[in-house]
Amino acid sequence: xxxxxxxxxxxxxxxxxxxxxxxxxxxxxxxxxxxxxxxxxxxxxxxxxxxxxxxxxxxxxxxxxxxxxxxxxxxxxxxxxxxxxxxxxxxxxxxxxxxxxxxxxxxxxxxxxxxxxxxxxxxxxxxxxxxxxxxxxxxxxxxxxxxxxxxxxxxxxxxxxxxxxxxxxxxxxxxxxxxxxxxxxxxxxxxxxxxxxxxxxxxxxxx
Amino acid sequence: xxxxxxxxxxxxxxxxxxxxxxxxxxxxxxxxxxxxxxxxxxxxxxxxxxxxxxxxxxxxxxxxxxxxxxxxxxxxxxxxxxxxxxxxxxxxxxxxxxxxxxxxxxxxxxxxxxxxxxxxxxxxxxxxxxxxxxxxxxxxxxxxxxxxxxxxxxxxxxxxxxxxxxxxxxxxx
Numbered sequence: 037x038x039x040x041x042x043x044x045x046x047x048x049x050x051x052x053x054x055x056x057x058x059x060x061x062x063x064x065x066x067x068x069x070x071x072x073x074x075x076x077x078x079x080x081x082x083x084x085x086x087x088x089x090x091x092x093x094x095x096x097x098x099x100x101x102x103x104x105x106x107x108x109x110x111x112x113x114x115x116x117x118x119x120x121x122x123x124x125x126x127x128x129x130x131x132x133x134x135x136x137x138x139x140x141x142x143x144x145x146x147x148x149x150x151x152x153x154x155x156x157x158x159x160x161x162x163x164x165x166x167x168x169x170x171x172x173x174x175x176x177x178x179x180x181x182x183x184x185x186x187x188x189x190x191x192x193x194x195x196x197x198x199x200x201x202x203x204x205x206x207x208x209x210x211x212x213x214x215x216x217x218x219x220x221x222x223x224x225x226x227x228x229x230x231x232x233x234x235x236x237x238x239x240x241x242x243x
Numbered sequence: 244x245x246x247x248x249x250x251x252x253x254x255x256x257x258x259x260x261x262x263x264x265x266x267x268x269x270x271x272x273x274x275x276x277x278x279x280x281x282x283x284x285x286x287x288x289x290x291x292x293x294x295x296x297x298x299x300x301x302x303x304x305x306x307x308x309x310x311x312x313x314x315x316x317x318x319x320x321x322x323x324x325x326x327x328x329x330x331x332x333x334x335x336x337x338x339x340x341x342x343x344x345x346x347x348x349x350x351x352x353x354x355x356x357x358x359x360x361x362x363x364x365x366x367x368x369x370x371x372x373x374x375x376x377x378x379x380x381x382x383x384x385x386x387x388x389x390x391x392x393x394x395x396x397x398x399x400x401x402x403x404x405x406x407x408x409x410x411x412x413x414x415x416x
Contacts, residue, residue: 112282115289115355117320117327119279120348123390158282162389187326195331197314198356202328221325223349 082216085180090156090169105140105210111147122163128226146188266382276384289352295343305335306373313357
């Protein structure tokens, strides 16, 4: 009898946990926009920022208003992942053809110590003639990274003669309103970015 | 005698760098070693390639060097969710017997640290690979555009295998 009760209590707990997990799965995670590879995002990501562009001029979120933007957070002392993503952005712009005029490519450094405006001014044109490089004080960079929920951390080790930056590697699609319309994971093919961008331009994106 | 001459000839045979070039040594076929153009302010570069072991014995890529860089390390990525952590690969990379290993963006690469000069597109980088058993293998990596990746010339072979007819135009300036 006691044993039976025990088993039913355990079973009930399992059912409650399973239901909770299911709820979490449904509501806790951003739904995947599987068809195009762009993830739908929470409206609270992104927001105002104040930085310096690669020409040395002040640059804020308002400079992007009215246009779409593809924003990538990376750093120049990154020979692999960052050039890959910036290259994919450039390919996406090529594929967008004349629609590319409505999309501003932007790279925001998460390593302002190395990436001064001058350093960025040599770096960004290698990827695209319109790529804007943004840097700022450590505090300004922390603020924009935090609002975009970008994780970055300096990795230093006595066995290394240099420091590295660990970081999340997303490409954000900013809508003309300034809201984040989509996020693309590392490795999203440029044609998937193009599909998502075109859907947003035609105003029929899901969600 | 003839056999060893042949082997020696094979050892020095390298097909000149071109799109999708191959480098052959006694033990390996190295497919299209390539790198990316860098800005003068950029002090690092990465070299990618596919190493095919054409022998029946496992080997290990344990190091590399280039006169174009102060130091050269083998690097890989630890991907934790969406966080990328690039780290040195201690102990090298295994190249299985009659198998191959790919050094591709987001995976392994040979990192050139302290570049003596910016890497310019369409030039080549001399590189010496060091294997645990086979010793040194000299190759030349071709420098492609700064944003080249699998959509660039580097993985044309792969594209032919996997992409279903979609064309990725080469990046034009």
